[in-house]
Amino acid sequence: MDRRDPSEQPGIPERASDVDCDAVDRDRMLAQAFEEYRAKLERMIAFRMDPSFQSRIEPADVIQESFFESSRRFSEFHSQTSVPLFVWIRQRVLQTLVDMQRAHSREKRSVFLESRIPEANDYQSTSLSLARVLIANAPTPSQVAMRVEEEEQLKFSLDAMNETDREILALRHFEHLSNSETAAVLGITPTAASNRYVRAATRLSEILNRFGAK
8 A cells, every 4th residue: 555645645536537547556546545445345345245254255355356356457447437436446346255255155166155146236135135234233132033034034025125225225324325425336316316215214114113123
């Protein structure tokens, strides 16, 4: 990472149109961006990672490999003038996580594990991640009295939600992205993201109430 005083470093470009590839040190700029986004990327990895891989895949390794991959594929970002740098980097990290989980499942020769690993753009998998976290975060068993087998019941209820609304909940609540960042990830306007978030939060509250949450 660049150890110069942050005030002496040029700002991180928001979009490809802000990058002059002939003048910018690509890897230095990417290292600065990864450092600034690290907390968000680590939250995303923790939320999206299959629990069966948590003892074998370190978030730091995912981020490091993603950095190398981003450097190799930087020309792709430069050609996508409307995509914010954070959104592009987040997608690289998510894809790296998926690839690393698949590699570990092959090492175990587990067809079952490999078959259940979602693709990076598979919003359907968000239901399972949400169900796991909601159950794990239940304040007391009496408030959300679910055993392991009930995870699937909650996932089924979450599957019934609109997939974009479900993803907005994941991005806002569990990845802690801002409304504008959420809109950029999903390719919708900030106003639409805000309106859908209110609707999705209401729907989630109704679902949790059916499972006994207060």
